[in-house]
Amino acid sequence: MKVALLGYGTVGSGVVEVIRSNSESIEKRAGKPIEIKYVLDLRDFPNDPINELIVHDFNVILEDEEVEIVAEAMGGINPAYNFAKACLEKGKSYVTSNKELVALHGAELLEIARIHNVNFLFEASVGGGIPIIRPLNQSITADEINEITGILNGTTNYILTKMKDEGRTFEDVLKEAQELGYAEKNPAADVEGYDACRKIAILSSLAFGEHVNFEDIPTEGITKITKEDMVYAEKMNCVIKLLGTCQRQDDNVFARVSPMLISKSHPLAMVNDVFNAIFVKGNMVDDLMFYGKGAGKLPTASAVVADIVDAAKHKGTNIMTIWNREKIDLKAKEDVRVAYFVRLENADAGLGERVNEIFGEVKQVEALNGEYAFVTRVMKEKHFSEKLEALSDVKVLSKIRVQE
């Protein structure tokens, strides 16, 4: 089975390494040998044996009928989207680690794959090496999924873990992470939650079977989390994690990316450093969690190659994926019900009473530095905002959602 690889960066070179290191066991699993015939890259690699496979023209790959599977590890929408479409329409299966592409065009590309009886696979686009896409498609098939909540970004989880363990500020840890190469020079995609947003959009679409537009998902990052928030979290026997979540609530579905306080007894609470995990709640199977390395050359490449194996095994059969192009009407952000942890500055004598009057019964939290801190009961986002508005004369130091 001849494969072409698009992109010879970190993940792409990992794909070559995985296929060459484990060729024997991979052949056993795929039922036939897997051979890389071309590697598309703009660059040449004169000192790498891969150089003899390098091509600079995508059409060489597209027009070669021997190539039955194309694996993409370039990222970005252009030219990946056109490449994916062209390959599928030519009857080649397409596997990708490209979360932007899958979040934006997944439903359409799945449909094209179906029409041409080939496969569009994207295990590596969420959770790196963690098997989650295939389990959602093929294992959790007897359940209706009520919730998926994930730690989907390793960089922010690393930062939050360091802030907690070492009592350091966000800025300080981010700077160190940048120096160590764990965070990008422009860290917005990670720390503002944009990366997690694409990933939860993909998981939501698979969970509910219809397209969730990532632009419709309210997204907050971790830049406002302080070391004082971490101290409060510890007092409450909680940790703070950046969570992407989608849940059924009442008769519809909401999705969100935001930092949240979760109890230390929740399985996601122990997921530290650069590890990722995806928690799934089915109406029959109840709680499940999938844990592993959410990024990195070889873990991500392992997932890409597992997709290549699956495409090879399913030559001539489209593996059904329930994700159609109909768009889900997400519940409006302001109608989602949630509890908040709130820190107010300068608690004067009457503040506690005022808070209780405005919010109804709250759970007071032992406060630092003369602050007043509490957890609200569960209420709609819009009601929370209104009530907080009534306290506009008091400075709000933090408001962080609490995972039930």
Add this chain to the structure above:
Amino acid sequence: MKVALLGYGTVGSGVVEVIRSNSESIEKRAGKPIEIKYVLDLRDFPNDPINELIVHDFNVILEDEEVEIVAEAMGGINPAYNFAKACLEKGKSYVTSNKELVALHGAELLEIARIHNVNFLFEASVGGGIPIIRPLNQSITADEINEITGILNGTTNYILTKMKDEGRTFEDVLKEAQELGYAEKNPAADVEGYDACRKIAILSSLAFGEHVNFEDIPTEGITKITKEDMVYAEKMNCVIKLLGTCQRQDDNVFARVSPMLISKSHPLAMVNDVFNAIFVKGNMVDDLMFYGKGAGKLPTASAVVADIVDAAKHKGTNIMTIWNREKIDLKAKEDVRVAYFVRLENADAGLGERVNEIFGEVKQVEALNGEYAFVTRVMKEKHFSEKLEALSDVKVLSKIRVQE
């Protein structure tokens, strides 16, 4: 797609409940409606609508060509083994939650399924509702697996969790678990590790592709674990878990079931109460963990029904499972390398020095009640036994293996 169900006990009635509750989404996943045509049970159920589907004669099912999938939830080898063989040979797929059957006859039944181009599926036989069999077969296909270690028995994990959290003895918690119905009146299958042994035999066979005989797996239960051991574990920042494990070591493979001390930073350490989890280490993807409810009516039934869906989707195609009948030659127990935690009674003045002389450098642990406690370096089991023999004049209060 017509299905027959063998056994209408806890899991069997769960299978009916799952299929009826989620019929719409299951039909979407399977691509066709799934209908239970017969339920085989010795009993009648006059007050249950299922009664009209009850048959007492297996041959009714076997001879009905409309029945394409048989789901078994009876347990035990007889008559399950004969039923499985007969169904597969008649061209019916067979799905089962029966770990004894799979551990003993899995390789043979997979071969029969292959010959007849049907499927033998057993997701529910390990880890209840946790997707682990299918991920091993279909997701972790780019890796060579170096280790699988699991908390595979909910009853013992519940007992160990209670002993730790409440400082109680094994006997005390077992008695309570029996009263609550979490443990059987004859608890040997759970507390002696026999249940975990069958499950790790199945996982080992899938990880390494050849048959691991469960009778060859050294198996120790948790009956000797004391509340003092739990205190020591806490001091060492560890927990004690009953772990089934299989690992590559040197050029071969070992498997074992035993209580082990694991660091609280290991992802398995936070798996509490009746939850199960399976930790997998691949040579490319590195650490993965799969977590969920390892038992219970609906979680287990969810896995059985997921297998039914898979069998329906793959009608006419054998889903390859790498588990052939060749037997793995497991590494001899005495040659496996491991570190031990040891507690000795009545530490007299010279005992520490003697221990260091016999064992080489050990890591001393702050001891309770005038004991002497230490962790050995990693050594072969036979060398550990020999060295301990040299201390035969001292009473050994505990020896527990330490997971690296």
